[in-house]
Amino acid sequence: MNTIGLPQKESKKLADELNILLSNFQVYYQNLRGLHWNIRGRRFFDLHLKFEELYNDAQLKIDLIAERVLTLEGVPFHTFSDYVANNKLPIGKNIHNDEKSIELIVSCLSELLKIERQILNMSAEIDDEGTNSMMSDFIAEQEKTIWMMKAWLA
Numbered sequence: 001m002n003t004i005g006l007p008q009k010e011s012k013k014l015a016d017e018l019n020i021l022l023s024n025f026q027v028y029y030q031n032l033r034g035l036h037w038n039i040r041g042r043r044f045f046d047l048h049l050k051f052e053e054l055y056n057d058a059q060l061k062i063d064l065i066a067e068r069v070l071t072l073e074g075v076p077f078h079t080f081s082d083y084v085a086n087n088k089l090p091i092g093k094n095i096h097n098d099e100k101s102i103e104l105i106v107s108c109l110s111e112l113l114k115i116e117r118q119i120l121n122m123s124a125e126i127d128d129e130g131t132n133s134m135m136s137d138f139i140a141e142q143e144k145t146i147w148m149m150k151a152w153l154a
């Protein structure tokens, strides 16, 4: 057992998986910055602000994930090369269109959900309540965001 009472080997594996989530969240964050900068058209003002709200939220989550990695006695990834190597998200480049922007967000969130559910399975197995609750919160929030994005697209 480690200092916080979790099995050492499994905690290490969990930290590795959280590093994958961290990498993908960084790509999601950068996608959102691109959308915030490049959005054009009649909905500019509300979408420009909405994307800022989303990237600020992503930034907070990035810090929580990295600090959870450290709590589990891992070392958080912090280089662009690690982020790119572990990325599973679509990368949005020069997107100016509102629908394409929202569609990109929905696909990124769907991929992040897959990684989070995988982490939740692993953390549930070792009764790691700290990671369980973090993943549950992320999952519930992102599912709700996907619903709202889909309502916007409909």
Ligand SMILES: [Fe+2]
Pocket: 036, 052
């Ligand atoms: Fe800005």
